Amino acid sequence: MARYTLHEVAEAGVKADAGHTMPARFVFAVPSARTVVAASLIAAQVLVAASVGAVVCGPVGADAPRPAANSLLVAPSGPMSGDYPFAALTAAQAAATGVGGLDLDVGILDLRTGVSAFSTSAPVPMFAASLAKVILIVDVVDRRREEGLPVGDTDLELMRRALGPSDDLAMNELWTRFDGQGAAPRVSTRLGLSGTAAPADPTYWGQMLITAADLTAVYRHILTMPNADRDLIIGALAAAPAVATDGFAQDFGLLGPRTVGIAVAKQGWMCCGEDGRTAYLHSAGLVGDDGRFVVVLLSRQQFEQDWQLQKDRLSAVADAVHDVLDTAATMH
Structure with a gap:
């Protein structure tokens, strides 16, 4: 049986040892009002999403050199006509420059217009951390629908646990059962x-590589x-608890304290990179009162033991994005 490392660390900041997993502490709860409202409002965007296209950045080499801090913050690709995605991207870049200390890759898509903006046309992929769970589950449900892949009720529950409370043990099982190593190539194709x-290394699923542009396309899909x-x-994402299965508080980024209205997101966190000093903190999902916008925020930062500084940086970027996108509800 393959050995899996816990890719997400506890709130206390203790680095997981190879082969160590924490016991599951997931407790089912009654769906929150946010879950119900999110499902109904986001459904209104489905026909729109099906009728418009995202602008996706060009090819990128996985072996590109690691950038210096904030080197990803360049002029965006895609439309530059004063649209919401471009304005939100500009705000995110300014916020990231203001707080400093992070490499940032951003993708923003307006599902109503199809306009999108990305931080660069040639991003350096980052470790996915728990965003790998989204890729794997998209692969499984697509294969079930298109190829008749057997997926039982137990598997569906594992998916819910992997997405909402970000349960690593559930992800380990899914990775083993459904050829997790092949998920990224299949979804990419x-x-x-x-x-x-x-x-x-197929035993480290959190080291799947992703970009903001790609994950934006995955959410649209x-x-x-x-x-x-x-x-x-x-x-499952809308029902995410405030604290993940491993004890890590998920109140950062798109789900930070500043958030108002609808925000449905997958959070990701992982330390410590090959150098032992690098943390990955991500937040990606749907925002806006009608779930109008896909927002993907990927960050690579210096690891701090309690994670609060990393959370504050990414939340500052998310707040700047919210400030722009919240105006869409009042203008249209």
């Missing part, structure tokens, strides 16, 4: 992704799925 790749598949994924 299916959706035309250019920067998503399987981990070099989720919204065009048949209702049952879409609701499985979006519903």
